[in-house]
Amino acid sequence: MSGIATYSGSLDLGDKGILKPGPLLWLRSIAWMVGFSILLVLSFGPLGQFMSDTLPKDAPELRFMARVFGALVALAVYVLLVRCVEKRAATELSIGAAPRELALGLLLGMVMFCAVMAILTGSGLYEVSFKGFEPAWKSAGAAIEAGIVEELLVRGVILRLLWRAFGPAAAFVGSAMLFGAGHLPNNGASLFAAICLAIEAGVMLGAFYALTGRLWISIGIHAAWNFTQGYVFGAAVSGGSLGASFATSTAVSGQPDWLTGGAFGPEASLAALAVCGTVGLAAMWLSWKAGRFGTRPASPADESHAALATA
Template sequence: METLTTKQKIFNFPVTKIILALLTFMAFVVIGQQIAVKLLALTPLEKEYRNLLKGVFVSALAITSYILFFKNYEKRAVTEFAVKGLSGNLIAGTIIGFVLQSLTILVMYLNGNYSIVAVNPVSFILIPLAVAFTIAIIEEILVRGIVFRIIEEKLGTYISLCVSAIIFGALHLSNPNSNLFSGLCVTIAGFLLGAAFVYSRNLWLPIALHFAWNFTQSGIYGAITSGNEKTGSLIVSKIQGATLITGGAFGPEGSIQATLFCLIATIILLALSHKENKIIKPYWKK
């Protein structure tokens, strides 16, 4: 009986749970990507449509693997992906992400750092759409659904926000053209995405916000996202000037105004969460 109790404690220990969840999730995603690539290569579809379908397949697999893992591991209903409130959270997250990124670009435009060169056909947004859609789901499940949520259960909302946001920022330091300042900017964005999860208590809001932020930046305004190469976009833009305002080679999300806008949105969401008693205290204060 004692051995069983010890095993249960180890099995339910937060670090154990996080490691097993990450390993299971990444295995599903990586294998799913390989299967999707091989199967879609057999079709006559163009690259853009193959990438879009691959993104949809991998995203669906990511969500399914998360639900199945925690449903069986934690023996509970996985409310993070509840259908109730789905449309409202998706719409709200998309609007917040679009507005924040548009304000960031607006500051650049008013400062003379951003100009429109041309407008492409709508088909040019397919690649950034697929990329932004897939990345948002995978990163939000990893950082908010697994790391943040499990740590929050023991250490409370604020410590978990700090830990998950720092991890989120650190992960982006390996991106091309990143530096300490861009890492700090992404860390603040991590606080915002964590606050979105706290307020909504599901992953749909941060996923939609994350998606809209990246897609608006690269797919609509034609800017670089997180230091990666430019993709096709609706608007062909010219960005030049001070790195502090443009984000330089890392992209607008590495700018001072993007950081300030994200910080303001974070404070608002946390204030609303406080008002609605959604902040979780650490175990020693319960």
């Protein structure tokens, strides 16, 4: 790797501060990935737990605002750490692109999950019964929280810094595997469910990040997917419930889990894998066409550092 440096088009992986070119860049990238992840979780986890313990259970509006506030704190901490440690602006969270790309992500997430349910119900694998409007505070708060915090952690930190250390292939494989494995303790989880999540989120959401250089589309897709799954259709979300829902969706008994998702929810079904895999491949292809996964000769500074390192 002494003569090649990873190139990512408009994707700013970071090349200043702790990530400046030089000896042991890969090790510094991995060490910072671990430290960044811990700091991000610590900024969000205790605050969320404190608010959950202190806010009244019968005040869903307050609990919604608390979850959104916690997610915004995580955003602020991410921006601050990038500025202080990596010595750069967090262009992956560029405010100017946020309205347009968030809207696109929200639309894509909703449409994709509706397509999954259309396949499942049309194939006789799921039954959906609509109940009518229910308050959506809990579902919306959980969806926004997961969309922001998980995308910051998995795509903004893990994928980006693995890419900085080892290149795009290792970054996509590593971050996807971690995302899938992270859901294995959930109710109804299986190896197939983990593989589905690794491809659906690990690859697809990472591809949109690579394509745009920003996290907004991925955040929008993630939040809208969870909200549509948990509130609109009332299905399990990664083995859990988001609370009150507009409809109730249940898998037809006697069908294999790999077709319905089982207790884990429709996102662990073959239909979800097909829909998200198709969209993910399209986003990967567009990223490749845009030159996001190319390579370029290392800079003279990189070459001199490499020569010193191998001398």
